Amino acid sequence: EDQVTQSPEALRLQEGESSSLNCSYTVSGLRGLFWYRQDPGKGPEFLFTLYSAGEEKEKERLKATLTKKESFLHITAPKPEDSATYLCAPCLNTGNQFYFGTGTSLTVIP
């Protein structure tokens, strides 16, 4: 059975305190792994797509990496405006649907 698990559920960081969010997945065939950011009451905002193990992508303070079983979202020196829920979603190679993980709620304290 295909599964997606994100950890931790919630994370509180001091401004400048770097950390990583984890997305573990067990799927029959991966087309791509997508990361999104969601602010309260809004739709998800696209961050990254990773297609193969070993791939890395960066955007400002965020870097996403991918292995065969998990993906990490590294946040370097976060700022309060990085506070949001971060969602990962594998896309299976049997179609183009996303199956979202439960998300990590990040709070960055000034």
Next chain:
Amino acid sequence: GAVVSQHPSWVICKSGTSVKIECRSLDFQATTMFWYRQFPKQSLMLMATSNEGSKATYEQGVEKDKFLINHASLTLSTLTVTSAHPEDSSFYICSAGGGPTYEQYFGPGTRLTVT
């Protein structure tokens, strides 16, 4: 990224009535649109996938007669919640995709409250 709009952004309706939510892809032609539902403190749950000009594919457990989806053009998909009940109250979000990179671009969501 692509811009997707939803209308209305919030709606309150009485139990038993129907509500239509529009999803528009403003700057690209979306061959596929997706509809999700999100309950408080929970993640997005895929309800259905619609391809332009064909019937929607519903996820297991989603009532297709209750949640009517129409994808009449490459820029517009609609979700109609028929005979809404309080348990249908939720945040409904659409996305547009179908491009070669499989990325989905999300609308801002519609908050539905059924009284």
